[in-house]
Amino acid sequence: MAKDTCPVQSTLQYLSDRIASGVLTDPKVRRICESIRMLVEEISLGEAGDGHMAAIDDLMTEFEKRTPDDTAVKTLYFLQQVLSDHREAFISHIETRNCPSHDCGVIAPSPCQMACPAGIDVPTYLALIAEGKDDQAIAVIREDNPLPWVCGLVCTRPCEMMCVRGRIDTPISIKFLKAFAAERALSDRRYTNPNPAPPNGKRICVVGAGPGGLSCAYYLALMGYTVEVIESLPFAGGMLMVGIPRYRLPREVIDREVAMIEDLGVTFSFNTRFGTDVTYEDMKARGTDAFFLAIGAHKAWDLGIKGETDFPQVIDAITFLKNVAIGDRHAPGKHVVVIGGGNVAIDAARTSLRLGADKVTIAYRRSREQMPADIEEVEQAEEEGIAFAFLTIPTQITGSDGRITGLACIKAELIAKKGTDRLAPVPILGKEFTIQADAVISAIGQYVDDSGMKAFDAVNWTRRGTIEVNHASMETSMPGVFAAGDAVSGPATVIEAIGGGKRAAEAIHRHLNGMPQPRMPKIPVRRRKVPMIEMTAAEKMRLSRPVMPMLNVDRRRTTFQQVELGYDEAAVRKEARRCLRCDVCRRCGKCVEICRDKMGIDALHLGYLDFDHPVKTDFRLTAENCITCGACAANCENNAMTLEEKEGKRMLKLCGTILNEQEIQTCDACGARLPSAQYMAFISDKTADLTQKAEQRLLCNDCQRKLSARNHVPTRPVNPT
Amino acid sequence: MSQYYLFQDSKKCIGCHACEIQCKTNKDLPEGPKPCQIIQVGPKFINNLPKMSFIFMPCFHCENPWCVSACPTGAMQQRTSDGIVFVQKDLCVGCKTCVSACPWGAPQWNPDTGKVVKCDYCKDRVDQGLAPACVTTCTTGCLKFGKVEDMTQIRRERHAESVASLENSSF
Numbered sequence: 011m012a013k014d015t016c017p018v019q020s021t022l023q024y025l026s027d028r029i030a031s032g033v034l035t036d037p038k039v040r041r042i043c044e045s046i047r048m049l050v051e052e053i054s055l056g057e058a059g060d061g062h063m064a065a066i067d068d069l070m071t072e073f074e075k076r077t078p079d080d081t082a083v084k085t086l087y088f089l090q091q092v093l094s095d096h097r098e099a100f101i102s103h104i105e106t107r108n109c110p111s112h113d114c115g116v117i118a119p120s121p122c123q124m125a126c127p128a129g130i131d132v133p134t135y136l137a138l139i140a141e142g143k144d145d146q147a148i149a150v151i152r153e154d155n156p157l158p159w160v161c162g163l164v165c166t167r168p169c170e171m172m173c174v175r176g177r178i179d180t181p182i183s184i185k186f187l188k189a190f191a192a193e194r195a196l197s198d199r200r201y202t203n204p205n206p207a208p209p210n211g212k213r214i215c216v217v218g219a220g221p222g223g224l225s226c227a228y229y230l231a232l233m234g235y236t237v238e239v240i241e242s243l244p245f246a247g248g249m250l251m252v253g254i255p256r257y258r259l260p261r262e263v264i265d266r267e268v269a270m271i272e273d274l275g276v277t278f279s280f281n282t283r284f285g286t287d288v289t290y291e292d293m294k295a296r297g298t299d300a301f302f303l304a305i306g307a308h309k310a311w312d313l314g315i316k317g318e319t320d321f322p323q324v325i326d327a328i329t330f331l332k333n334v335a336i337g338d339r340h341a342p343g344k345h346v347v348v349i350g351g352g353n354v355a356i357d358a359a360r361t362s363l364r365l366g367a368d369k370v371t372i373a374y375r376r377s378r379e380q381m382p383a384d385i386e387e388v389e390q391a392e393e394e395g396i397a398f399a400f401l402t403i404p405t406q407i408t409g410s411d412g413r414i415t416g417l418a419c420i421k422a423e424l425i426a427k428k429g430t431d432r433l434a435p436v437p438i439l440g441k442e443f444t445i446q447a448d449a450v451i452s453a454i455g456q457y458v459d460d461s462g463m464k465a466f467d468a469v470n471w472t473r474r475g476t477i478e479v480n481h482a483s484m485e486t487s488m489p490g491v492f493a494a495g496d497a498v499s500g501p502a503t504v505i506e507a508i509g510g511g512k513r514a515a516e517a518i519h520r521h522l523n524g525m526p527q528p529r530m531p532k533i534p535v536r537r538r539k540v541p542m543i544e545m546t547a548a549e550k551m552r553l554s555r556p557v558m559p560m561l562n563v564d565r566r567r568t569t570f571q572q573v574e575l576g577y578d579e580a581a582v583r584k585e586a587r588r589c590l591r592c593d594v595c596r597r598c599g600k601c602v603e604i605c606r607d608k609m610g611i612d613a614l615h616l617g618y619l620d621f622d623h624p625v626k627t628d629f630r631l632t633a634e635n636c637i638t639c640g641a642c643a644a645n646c647e648n649n650a651m652t653l654e655e656k657e658g659k660r661m662l663k664l665c666g667t668i669l670n671e672q673e674i675q676t677c678d679a680c681g682a683r684l685p686s687a688q689y690m691a692f693i694s695d696k697t698a699d700l701t702q703k704a705e706q707r708l709l710c711n712d713c714q715r716k717l718s719a720r721n722h723v724p725t726r727p728v729n730p731t
Numbered sequence: 732m733s734q735y736y737l738f739q740d741s742k743k744c745i746g747c748h749a750c751e752i753q754c755k756t757n758k759d760l761p762e763g764p765k766p767c768q769i770i771q772v773g774p775k776f777i778n779n780l781p782k783m784s785f786i787f788m789p790c791f792h793c794e795n796p797w798c799v800s801a802c803p804t805g806a807m808q809q810r811t812s813d814g815i816v817f818v819q820k821d822l823c824v825g826c827k828t829c830v831s832a833c834p835w836g837a838p839q840w841n842p843d844t845g846k847v848v849k850c851d852y853c854k855d856r857v858d859q860g861l862a863p864a865c866v867t868t869c870t871t872g873c874l875k876f877g878k879v880e881d882m883t884q885i886r887r888e889r890h891a892e893s894v895a896s897l898e899n900s901s902f
Contacts, residue, residue: 030759604824608804644825644845685831693832697800714836719770719786 016113017096018054018103024088025050033081042073043085053100054114056107056539063100066093106535119534120592122169122184128225128509129534130154132169132184133593135191137540140586144191145200150537151188152204155508156228157221157267159196160250162189163574164259166384166503174592177618178627180555183577183585190582196266206274207234212522215240215298217284217462220248221504222304222495224271225511226518230302231274233519238298239276242283244336248306249496250504252332253354255361256570285462300490300518303463303477304511307456307496308332313349317407318452323414324407327358327453334361341365343449347417348372349404350453351381354501356388358451359396364570371397371445373404375422375435390573394566399445403437407450416444456501466491476500483517483527484510492518536593542666543587547629550667553588556581590618591665595650597621601642601664611635611692613670614642632669637689638662660686677710679717684710733814735852736882737863739787740889743873746771746785750865750874757864758848764839766790766850767865787874789865790837790850792816798849801832806847810854817851820844852876 025047034040046069052058070093073086093100103109109118122132130151138147151158165185173181195201214230216223219241227237245251247264272278282288284305293301310326318324323343327350330342346362348355351374359370372391374381377400381388392398399419406418421441424433457475468488470478477493479486484494494510496502513531520527559575560566566573577585597619606612613636617625638660640653654661661671672686684690690708709717746769754767766789773783792809796816799807806822807829809815818829818838823846829838830847838849853863861867866874875885 608822608824609826610803639826639828641824641826685827689828690831693801693828696803696828697797697832711830711836711839714834715768715788716770718835719788720772 016054016109017092017099018050018109019113021089021092022047022050022054025085028085034085036076036079036082038076039073039082039085042069042076045069046089053103054109056103056114056536058104060104062104063097066100107539108533108536118596119536121172121174122592123534123536125168125172126154126509126534127168127503127506128155128512129532130169131534131537131593133589133591134536134538134540136182136184136187136586136589137543137591139187139191140543140583140589142583144194145198145202147188147191148195148201149204151191153537154512154534155505156225156271157504157508158188159192159263159267160221160259161505161508162186162192163263164250164254165505168505174590174597174618175588177621178590182589183555183558186558186574186577187582187586190576190579192267193576194579201270203270203274204232206232209236210234212236212299213238213297214300214302214518215293216302216304218248218304218306218495218497219243219246219268219278219280220304220306220495220507221250222306222497222507222511222514223248223302224268225508226302226304226492226494226515227276227511228271228274229512229515230518231271231276233515235518237276238293239278240282240284240288241278241280242287244280246278246280248304249308252335253328253357255331255334255357255364257360257364257566257573258357260572283462285464290465299522300492301466302511302514302518303466303469303486303491303493303497304495304507305458305463305497307458307476307501309457309459310452311455311457313404313452313454315404315406317409317414321407321409321412321414321450323449325449325451327354327451328456330358330451331361334365339365341367342451343414343447344368345447346370346449346451347404347445347447348451348453349417350374350455351376351383352453352455352501353383353387354456355451355453356383356391356396358453360391360394362449362451363394363396363567367449369397370395371399371447373399373402373417373419373445375401375403376424376433377401380424380433390560390566393563395563401435402445403435404450405442408444414448414450415446417447417450418442418444456496458497458500469493474500480527482513482529482531483520484514485517485521485527490521492521542591542594542663544663544666544668545587546668547632547670550588550629553584555588556585591650594648595665596648598647600645600647601651604641604645605636609639609641611637611639613637616664629664629667629669632662633671636662636670636672637692638670638672638686639689639692655683675708677713678708679713680710682710682712684708733792733810733816733852734878735792735813735815735857735876736879737787737789737852737866738875738877738882738885740873740875740885741784741786742889743871744769744785744787745871747870749868749870750787753864753868754850757853760841760848761843764841764848766837766839766848787865788835788837789852790816791835792852797832797834798829798838801828803828807838813857815852815854815857816849817854818847818849820846823847 025043028034029043034043046066049062049066053062120133135147135150148158162185167185169184170181175182213236216227216237216239219239223239227239230237246268250264310328342362346367348359355372359372363370401422402419403422404417404419407414408418409415420437422435422437425436427434466488470487472478477486477498479493479498484492486493492514494514495507499506517527556577561571561573565571599619602614602616605614613632615626615628615631617627643651643653650665652663658674659671660674662669672688675684677684748769750767751765768788770786770788772786774781792815799809804822804824806819808819825845838847841848862876866876
């Protein structure tokens with residue numbers, strides 16, 4: 011068996027072949043094999059329950075007791091081998107309803123879920139939100155991410171990047187729907203924690219209460235661990251609190267979700283710096299079994315230019331944002347220049363503006379397209395009146411008497427360099443200029459502050475100054491010490507930290523229970539199988555992504571009120587209905603191929619199925635040519651395309667979207683359901699040269715046979731006696 | 732017409748359905764599809780006596796089959812060598828046009844495979860010189876399979892016998 015094929019699928023294939031070929035002559039062996047085959051098939055379809063493995067084991071015992079012939083022995087050996095070597099794969103199919111190798115087509119996760127660093131089951135919670143089941147949606151999200159409201163406001167949304175709906179028009183607004191559901195569920199008091207496992211008496215120390223630490227603490231607490239979080243700041247949230255400004259993420263959002271984690275019994279020690287206020291030895295003496303390091307990347311890189319250390323008005327963005335978050339509400343200056351092109355630079359600039367700076371300029375050494383910041387962030391900054399100086403390399407901070415007067419810069423051009431895809435900015439000699447400034451904020455990146463980590467002497471650090479881990483288990487080189495978040499990845503995203511924290515929690519659990527660690531990161535798990543939402547093709551096409559209502563610009567330039575005001579409920583429900591349910595339709599394109607190439611009807615216009623060559627998609631066009639023959643549905647492996655009969659109509663539905671409906675005709679003799687008139691017309695066109703188009707009785711298959719049998723009763727001489 | 736003829740001596744048939752079962756077993760079919768079927772006609776009164784017939788309904792393997800014309804994928808085919816009409820499974824996409832096109836209801840729907848199945852006179856067996864599955868199991872021996880020209884002979888002989896018996900009874 012090749013390594014990259016799914017053992018469940020290959021067992022199913024093997025057993026099917028064995029049974030079909032008829033080599034299993036012993037009736038009892040055959041019966042056992044057929045039963046096992048049925049159970050394995052249910053496992054591969056994601057329909058299996060807890061009893062399936064036990065049932066297979068019972069059948070295997072029965073099989074072993076039987077004295078079988080040669081061919082049966084081969085089958086027995088194969089099954090014994092596969093069940094012992096790949097037992098985990100079978101169990102994971104049952105538990106996760108997920109096939110990592112995608113061989114079991116029906117149960118592969120959707121692209122959005124695969125793209126999410128925390129692996130949230132997006133189509134499932136969108137379907138739940140569409141039906142107004144916000145609390146259930148939050149429960150699904152929190153199986154993979156304990157901070158849905160936070161992520162609903164600030165996530166970089168890699169899911170939306172992969173959203174298949176984006177190939178038709180625009181991606182689903184996945185990010186904000188999460189925030190809406192969280193807010194509504196909290197407001198309804200139905201945002202609840204799952205029941206944690208009973209305490210297992212083991213203690214874990216989490217260093218850092220940022221998203222990584224919070225995520226790890228949450229999942230550990232659910233598994234019954236006693237979790238103690240050490241945090242140097244006076245509040246939980248880490249970069250959520252001191253990196254992200256309040257106009258993007260209100261403090262209440264963080265507080266409420268942290269409170270949920272506290273409710274699980276997680277204890278926090280604030281204003282406590284690990285390494286000075288509390289040491290490794292202290293924690294060990296308290297009986298800590300494992301450590302999780304999520305210390306983030308809070309140290310800013312220096313600009314390395316002249317004048318940087320000469321003026322108090324030169325500040326790094328991280329310190330600036332932290333001071334503002336803690337309560338220092340003074341403008342850094344009247345003319346502020348922010349150096350950098352990432353989200354932190356934008357945040358620092360917009361914060362300066364809100365604190366009263368007259369003019370804020372972002373100086374970036376590449377051009378607009380190369381900016382790492384979110385395009386929405388850049389646009390919002392522009393709306394607020396932030397100026398941008400692109401292709402600008404700062405060379406010196408000038409000033410006198412301890413005050414900055416300007417930032418000397420040089421114009422750059424972008425040159426392609428060998429060994430990298432990124433264009434490099436190169437200064438153009440003679441094109442020097444000065445930007446007027448009385449404060450300079452540097453936002454050119456952060457690194458990990460390792461000063462408190464001396465005790466973890468066996469932990470390896472990378473060349474980039476981050477903690478080296480095995481990315482499947484987040485294990486460091488020091489046994490019992492795990493790490494995730496920015497401390498591992500360097501400055502990255504909230505959702506990556508949350509995903510890392512979750513993986514670490516699972517790995518810590520394995521470590522403390524003597525279980526081996528996985529070699530590969532886990533594939534996201536499908537959490538539920540929720541029913542499709544029925545709607546017309548016209549509705550599916552017509553729905554469009556709502557425009558985010560924004561706070562007016564005057565308020566945005568003067569206050570820290572939340573900028574994105576959020577959709578109203580009607581917009582949220584509609585937006586969730588726009589989802590194409592890629593957890594069910596795997597976009598194999600078989601339906602289109604059959605309809606167009608085999609049937610020659612070409613009724614399905616589903617260009618979005620193709621990733622590389624998006625041609626037109628219009629669900630509404632199907633009704634023009636479709637004859638509801640159902641060949642597409644009969645060949646759909648995932649039951650995404652279905653042919654249903656309801657209220658005298660035959661409906662072709664793709665993931666709930668009604669592509670076509672036609673009236674069902676009935677048999678004149680027995681009333682059995684027959685194909686539609688369009689379907690009959692298709693046939694009579696094809697057989698036109700054989701039959702004259704005459705008024706014929708509409709008869710079902712059975713009645714036609716009966717009629718012809720009656721016509722075939724031979725007239726035979728009757729015996730007069 | 733195909734070169735073959737599957738003759739049922741309906742006078743002998745007792746409606747035991749063994750042919751149907753043998754056919755389905757041979758083709759490994761689930762509940763539902765019946766490539767051949769015994770249809771009961773009657774009972775009706777003929778000369779004040781209740782009479783009933785069992786008519787064997789396979790596919791007639793027409794000269795110009797409706798099903799072959801109707802099939803959009805070319806799965807339904809007529810063998811040029813002997814005229815047997817059959818489904819090439821891998822081409823069938825399950826549109827069921829043949830089912831609707833056939834005036835005699837010969838093509839059958841197999842819900843397990845999502846494809847059509849029909850009587851092909853067990854062409855794999857015929858090619859090996861064997862009789863179709865249904866014929867081999869007929870309890871009364873009323874099913875006979877062979878070349879069309881041989882089959883007419885049987886019917887002639889049977890008719891002659893019945894005529895003769897009628898004449899005898901009149902004595």
